[in-house]
Amino acid sequence: MSLEVILEAENLAKMYKRGRSEVVRALEGVNVKMYAAELILLYGPSGSGKSTMLNLLSGLDNPTEGTIKFMGEDISEFSEKKLTTFRRENVGFVFQDWKLIPNLNAYENVEAPMYPSNMPSNELRTEAISTLRELDLLDREHHFPGELSGGEQQRVAIARAIMKKPKIIFADEPTGNLDKTTGNLIMRVLKRVCRQGTTVIVATHNEELKDYADKIIYLDDGKMISQSQ
């Protein structure tokens, strides 16, 4: 495993205001280092702060306290524009309910993150086809999300996430809507992606996914309880 630090959080905290005076501590005191090509599990029950941590680490939300460094740069200091560029160039997302765009077929969904890029269309097509082939989806290229099974949709979502070759993939309950067999298949795919050099961060409350993790971060009530290699 490479020892290059990809993401580092120090003293990370997020607080929300509820009503006029009540402050909810969604996350506090998190210190963690994440390395390249690691599969990291953010594990905890519902409401433990997994999604909040995922949002903060991916730059979708700003921390109330602490810093998040991506390859040495503090992303909590980034402007909105710089955060967008950061997400575009370095981050891929996989959602529990796939979040494929219903009007686009599998091929177009995979291609979509790259539309704003300056990559020539023929190269874009080659890349998308190769990604679909890698995930064994080539025969489903022209199918729309409604015509695909849950497992296939999740693989399309993973293909979409890895299409731009991100440094990190954030996956929020990626097996949450799938049966056990398909869920394992998806985790094997994510593990494979991870072995190719991408850091994969999975938020889950599913204990069975621990077998795939290189590192597990236990969260409860907004606090990091422990982490294990």
Place this chain on the structure above:
Amino acid sequence: MGLLRVLGKSIRFTFRSKLRFIVFIIIFAIISSFVAFFINDIDDLQTNRFIDQKAVEMEEISEFSVNYTQAMSTENDILNLEQTKNIDIEDHTKYLYYDLDTSVRMYSIDIAKPWMSSKIKPSHMETGNFPSEANEIMIPTGSFQIWNSSNNVTIKSDIVVGQTLIFENGEESIELLVVGTFNTNEIAIPLNINSELWMVVDITTFEEMVDLYDGDIENAYVYSMTFTVPGDVLSRETYFAVGELNDLIEELLVNQADISIYGNWRSHYAPLPTQEAIDEADLIILSIQYAILGGVLLSTMFAYLISRFRRNEISILKAMGYANRYVRATLIGEILTTSFVGFIIGLGTVQARLSYVGDFRQSSLLSSQSILVSFGLIVVISIPGMIFVSQKILRISPSEAFRTK
């Protein structure tokens, strides 16, 4: 490149949302057809009433009663009224005629100002088109040519639209293309059409033809002259300005002037626009305003619904790293595609309706200007929706992609 690709893909993918797309296209088509139809009506009003509402037209009292020199004096003295009487004259044109020989007479028009004469104007066309090029001419319906063959057989044949007439003097020649025929009843000049060929030609060709026949433009006569005032043809203020100009012209030329200097003219302008005509114009303008208002409301509602329907997709695109301008391009592409396709269908519907109920010869189909103005309006109508969408998408956070299930 990236932005164009996003816009192009958005336009292509718009056609995939079938039900929503069809419903909104139909609504846009209805709005567009109303806008195009009323704009065309306004255009018709503007052109058909142009001479009545905006101009003083002067006619010679009888044939050969105003020669070229007299017309020049008249024109200069009327234009001088701008300084002496402080009245604005927007434009002016004089219409000449000239006998090339005993059997061919030319009348001049200005092809750049087709509506400046009440006698020869596009709505008097029977077949073909009003000339738009200098070498194009019109003739009265039923014009014919006669010539003798080598066996002394006299041949008489109709001159038809599309025929070329060649005039030559042994050294040079001028070819003129017949592009239209008009109704002679509209021409009040008493001429025996059965023994003469009349040609209506652009003023530049008129002068070339006079030269070809070794003539002198100063030997031409003037059958009418038109002076217009500034302003909108549908306003009563314009009408009053015309009335004032007419009074000044009558005072200068008709009542007191020496006929030997100015020729023998009569000037006229139309009576005040009737209440019916004003009501008709008001109704059309009101209809356009309602159509535009309806269009703006529809376009904004459409934009609102798109930003609602697409809220989840917008958050996903933002999470993937789409900057606001790319997200905006996808939505604007959808709005523009829908409104443009709706506009084309609406336009087609109006054209089909006009073709069905109208007379082709009366150029009842939408004019290109009406189409352009209508299209411009449809684009303007879409702008509030686009601004709304732009504001709306700025407020959608990419983290919503995680929150919404």
